Amino acid sequence: MAQAALGAAGLHFDELNKLRVLEPEVAAQTAQLREQCRAFVDKTAEFQNIVGSLIELVDQLAKAVESEKMKAIGARNLLKLIAKQREAQEQQLQALIAEKKMQLERWGPGPSACLAGTGSSTRLSAKSKRTRTNSSTSSSSRSRGF
Template sequence: KDDCHKFIERMTEFQSVVDKYIAISDKLAAEVEQEKLKAIGSRNLLKSVAKDREMQQQQLQALVLEKKIELERFKIQLNALKREEAEQNDLIEQFSMQS
């Protein structure tokens, strides 16, 4: 009878240890899952930031190209205006000489 009582006592202790181990394992599993979700979130955020940066870079490159084209157009317009100014100055000079 005494042996049975000791056996039951040991089994109860063993069950208690197993229950604690399972509780600790469950807690660790939950923490691991939480960290895993954080890591996935961080990775997704990083990908999003990288895509945003790439898109912004493409937009800036398009803007630079647009401004270069605009600059070239202004240079052509400036040269045309300089020629027109020179022609008008020549005409003014000719009229001044005729008077």
């Protein structure tokens, strides 16, 4: 009967015979809820740690990707520069070839055309070369007014 009177007043005894304000079932549920909350907080903290490390990893990968991207852009620009340099060199060589062809046409068939393999033709070509040199010198001196 004492327990009933205490129960009506909202006081209860637990399994250790300690006086409690809550009913033993409600106290057990409260303790269980407290443990579940602690487990949830621990799991949330663990999740935050995992997410933090994942963010760090993604940041490192982003930096590495950005670095490789800059290297690729630099390499592409270098290749474009090399291609332009080759194109410019090719144009210079084409101009040089055209200039040499013009010189060759002005000079006419040179000594190499007369070198068929005989000694007399070599003397003949040397003689024609001297003649050509003399005639070009005299024509240039005439054009200067001498």
